[in-house]
Amino acid sequence: MAGDKGPRRAPQEAVRAVREDIIRGVFAPGERLTEDALAARYGVSRVPVREALRVLEAEGFVEAKPYVGVFVRELSEAEAEDLLELRSVIEPMCAARAARNRTPEQLGRLKELVSLGWDAVRDGRLEEVPRLNSRFHEVIAEASGSEVLGQMIRQLSQKIAWVYAVGLTLRAEDSWREHEEILAALSAGDADRASALLGQHILRATTAYRRRVRTEAGDPIG
């Protein structure tokens, strides 16, 4: 079906696709995902889909019950806060390393992302912002030079994007202004400043998230 040009590697793409669909809200929390439906959706067999679902289970996006099926996980407000707090301690650590190890190529990608983020915010394409946000933080993780750390941050970042996207998108302008400052510190190789800025950045994001959740409802994030 949709296998227009997908040449010879389906499962890795399937993971990305399903994960993005979950983050974008195409699949709602609690929803059951049937292997057949996903297979048809992506024009592949059930085997790659199964592998993708197992990966997503390991990453914490879905929950699988044996002989029953997989369901999109529902994040409680408490868990969302845990994610944010977790990031608030990990990211500064990561930023300090990134300021020392970042390559010019990575700086270039960060600059491009900041530019794209600004454009998206300015043009009101808010649905693209969480994804760009994730990628900004993922590149920083990559720039830290630690494969292990990078993988952790990557997963964490994607889940944060999910938390935000499930609710709404806001605080976009401030966020990207702060991204710009972080980029400057990284560019200058100033580890302390990069670490401090990122800590501040996460703190503000957390505060904004809490305020929004409080005012909107007391419900689970879903």
Added chain:
Amino acid sequence: MAGDKGPRRAPQEAVRAVREDIIRGVFAPGERLTEDALAARYGVSRVPVREALRVLEAEGFVEAKPYVGVFVRELSEAEAEDLLELRSVIEPMCAARAARNRTPEQLGRLKELVSLGWDAVRDGRLEEVPRLNSRFHEVIAEASGSEVLGQMIRQLSQKIAWVYAVGLTLRAEDSWREHEEILAALSAGDADRASALLGQHILRATTAYRRRVRTEAGDPIG
């Protein structure tokens, strides 16, 4: 083939089995894992093995190259330190929650693990210690009540066990004495003390690890 008594649930067990074999050093870092060999080893088909390998890849234990195969990852000394540092900030956070949320059943399991750990140390069965160590920390993660946090710690804990096991096993007596104190704090519901003790515990483990690495060699952990 060897479907002795496990005829009805293979893949989840396969993940555990392969992961334990990697941690125990049955499969050395850098080694190539063929699906057929693993399938034969566990008496199942290639399909569950593939799913297990994808999960382990997501967890960071192996690296998969398309159309080539999966290889056990090699952790550099820097990455091992990153893991330890990561744990040093996450675990105290986790312990504070666990002190508030732990159930009597979880306390019971912790007590049993401390007992088993002491026995293993006393009897010189040092090869069992890393696994018990992991489980102790995993139960604490579970007791924190946060599914998200628990999953993160779980993966982290397993990788730490790997780091230790690949090198050697030591500091076992002190470690389990400290486990006992942590258990006491959890039992008393003293969040501050539990958090502080766990931070201290991790710090000592990290120091011991570094000293060992320094004195033994400058090589990668593998």
Added chain:
DNA sequence: GGGCGAGGGAGTGTATACGAGAATGGTGGG
């Protein structure tokens, strides 16, 4: 009329079979 048990449908779990790509060894030419 309500509760309980059996049967059917749906979907997962697993195995087998086949096609595609890459590493390896041999062979021929320079």
Added chain:
DNA sequence: CCCACCATTCTCGTATACACTCCCTCGCCC
């Protein structure tokens, strides 16, 4: 003697087919 090219082979990647489990419904009995 060395290098490049090609074919073989091994392994991964995917699709198809079947067995087992769960859930829901319908019928029976109390």
